[in-house]
Amino acid sequence: MIYLRLVLESFRFAVEALRANVLRTLLSLLGVTIGIFSIISVFTIVDSLERNVRTSMSFIGEDVIYVEKWPWIFEGNYPWWRYFKRPAPNLREFRALEKRLTHQQGVSIFWNKGGATLKNRSNSISDINIQGVSFGFNKVSDVPVETGRYFTPQEIEGGRNVALIGADIASDLFPGQNPVGRDLKLKGLRFRVVGIMERQGENMFGASNDKNALIPYTAFMRIYPAGPNGLEPSIAVKGLETDIGLLDLEYEIRGVMRSLRSLKPRDEDNFALNRPELLADMVTGLFDVVGLAGWVIGGFSILVGGFGIANIMFVSVKERTNIIGIQKSLGAKNFFILFQFLFEAIFLSLIGGGVGILLVFLITLVPQDALEIVLSLNNIVLGLSVSVVIGLLSGIIPAVLASNLDPVIAIRSK
Incomplete structure (x- = not known):
């Protein structure tokens, strides 16, 4: 008191x-x-x-390791010209990782192509980012489908002309209409809209899912064929929640990739394992x-x-x-x-x-x-x-x- x-x-x-x-x-x-x-x-x-x-940064996923040619953060003493000699990830490596990795809950390969133009009759929208994705892409990255659905495995592997579009694309190409089930054109080819992603707005980096369009990677490769100067894909692997720090997954990916590329024990890695938490x-x-x-x-x-x-x-x-x-x-x-x-x-x-x-x-x-x-x-x-x-x-x-x-x-x- x-x-x-x-x-x-x-x-x-x-x-x-x-x-x-x-x-x-x-x-x-x-x-x-x-x-x-x-x-x-x-x-x-x-x-x-x-x-x-x-x-x-949530669009690049959480608990995900990206297998790529280029690192997101360059090492100070590593000769930059050596990066050019590295081979890019490919479908064979993607399928091997998908089959052989045990500490994962999703593996996907995807390509990005910016500056594309989509059309629907007299309506068009430019500066669109086209992503060619495999079926597991929604497991490694955030794909919030508001209307419609995600791709089926048959659509992905069969290379069907289907698309999952962002909110800005839907409102510009199909004003006042439900785009699901309708067609749009990319490079003169018709793509059937199967879903629309939730509107998210621009993030601090100026990126937005609202101007993204996802298509099967098999259809993407027909439009943008691979070559010496072609687009390079990335492989994303989502780890298990029980794998703290994704250490087991990282060791496993490194072992599989070195085996696939026939690297000797003393050879340095000719691939990069990029992790979003490094940027964070x-x-x-x-x-x-x-x-x-x-x-x-x-x-x-x-x-x-x-x-x-x-x-x-x-x-x-x-x-x-x-x-x-x-x-x-x-x-x-x-x-x-x-x-x-x-x-x-x-x-x-x-x-x-x-x-x-x-x-x-x-x-x-x-x-x-x-x-x-x-x-x-x-x-x-x-x-x-x-x-x-x-x-x-x-x-x-x-x-x-x-x-x-x-x-x-x-x-x-x-």
Whole structure:
């Protein structure tokens, strides 16, 4: 009960400190407000950016390893010209991986061709990305079918002219109509629409499934035949959830690929195993640097705010010296006086930090088309925790001085 009374009394003294000299107190708390605002706003924006980046990268799948000719991240000492000599993945390797891998739940081969044009009578849409995919593509990548269906194995292996299109293609080529069951033209060939993907909008990289069209890889190869300068495919393998870090899958893929390409034990790999988490780690590292900058920028403001709160507390101790003497003469212990001023400093700091968090929250209410900014609970807790620490550090010396006052001398002071 004594602790509850202590908290309530400290809160009352903090409110009285605000009322006694509103302008002085507000100016002193301004540093804490700006500091918390700087730190939490930076962290909020960084978290929102990171969330949007990771969402934007979801199209390349989770727990997936890509077998490709080129690595996504180049090694510093590796001669770049050696990459040109590497063979591209092929159908034979795809079928072997699909048959021999045990630590997988989906294997797919796919090609990409950008800048294509699709037509339906007088309607056309350009800059379309055409993907030639195998049947397991929906297991390794996100293919959200809203209307219609996905391909059947017979359509894939038979090379039938069927297509799964994005929302922008559907609305531009078939305005006011249900595209499922209708035909569109690609390179003069008719393709029957079997499904429409959900509208997703552009991600942070400018990519969007809304302008994607999936067709069977067998039909794709008829339109875009392979050759020395032809399009190079990628093989994607989705690992098991029980394979932490996909280490077993990576070792298995490497072993199968080296066997297929007749590589000797001392020969280096002539293929790349690309993993999306490598890009995610790079993004996280970049955002860590931005977050550190936020701490540095906000730290100076918080330091100034801490001195301001300490100044308020020294003035408060001086103004209430007589009251402290009376409390001690009536039996108040030193720790009671100490915690009283510490709680007051923490309350003042929390007020400044709370205003800073409120300003960040108001920013999140502003509509943003490119980036949705969300103030997370973690950042709110972080801001309040920093405020508590600043209040504690700022009030510790004035509180110790107040608790060590001699009651007789304190009562006689004016």
